[in-house]
Amino acid sequence: DARVTQTPRDKVTEMGQEVTMRCQPILGHNTVFWYRQTMMQGLELLAYFRNRAPLDDSGMPKDRFSAEMPDATLxxxxxxxxxxxxxxxxxxxxxxxxETQYFGPGTRLLVL
Amino acid sequence: SQQGEEDPQALSIQEGENATMNCSYKTSINNLQWYRQNSGRGLVHLILIRSNEREKHSGRLRVTLDTSKKSSSLLITASRAADTASYFCATINQAGTALIFGKGTTLSVSS
Structure with missing residues (x-):
């Protein structure tokens, strides 16, 4: 049963620290998406890749956020x-x- | 914005009743999708309806699409407590490369 996996599941950190979230997409899928969900804004599309190449990251604050896809599994x-x-x-x-998207379980981030 | 907008924002019903959620969108589409999100979990794909389809069924789910009105509805028949979740519609962006989600309808089914 192929699934998207994400690590970590929960992260608590202090302001100013670096946070890295990882995702293993379903093997064979050619597009990978990153979303952020909050109560106020709902589900926001941050960035996505097709065949590992960044297609659009306009939803992402560029000064502090970066998204990469070093290989097809990460x-x-x-x-x-x-x-x-x-x-x-x-x-x-x-x-x-x-077409249909398959979501991972999410990383819950709390920045203190 | 091509974001779909669901209506109502929240819906509370009793087990056994039907639940209807609506989605309106702004531009032409190739397909419209519905997703469910249980509390604290990722979204799960429910059903995809293409622009040349008017109605589609999957188990207790019935989705309609009216492209002239730019609207879709999701009907859940004979609801169960396990149907309690948030339901989102999604349409494709202008570039045709990604889905844009609405803010969702929160459904609460009480037993």
Missing amino acids: ATLKIQPSEPRDSAVYFCASGFGG
Whole structure:
């Protein structure tokens, strides 16, 4: 049963620290997405990759966020330095473009 | 924005009743999708309806699509407590490369 996995599941850190979130997409999927979910903003698309190449990261604060896909089995989302307003649940999803997306369980981030 | 918007924001019903959620969107689409999110979990795909389809069924789910009104509805029949979740519609962005999600309808089914 293929699934998207994310680590860590929970992260508590202090303001100013670097946070790295990892995602293993479903093998064979050509598109990987990063979302952020908060009560106020709902589900926001941060960035996505197709065949490991970044397609769009316009939803991401560029000064502190970076997303990479070093190989087909790993996508990373980094925040440096982290701020309390970054507290949210971060989801990774994989799929094929505008078709069905498969979501990971999320990383719940709390920045103190 | 091409974001779909669900209506109502929240819905409370009794077990056995039907639940209907609506989604409106702004531009032409190739497909529209519905997802469910249980508390603290990731989103799970429920159903995809293409622009040339008017209605689609999956178990107790029935989805309709009216492209002339740019709207879709999700009907859950004979609801169960386990259907308690948030439900999101999603449409494709202008580039055709990613989905944009609405803010969701929170459904609460009490036994």
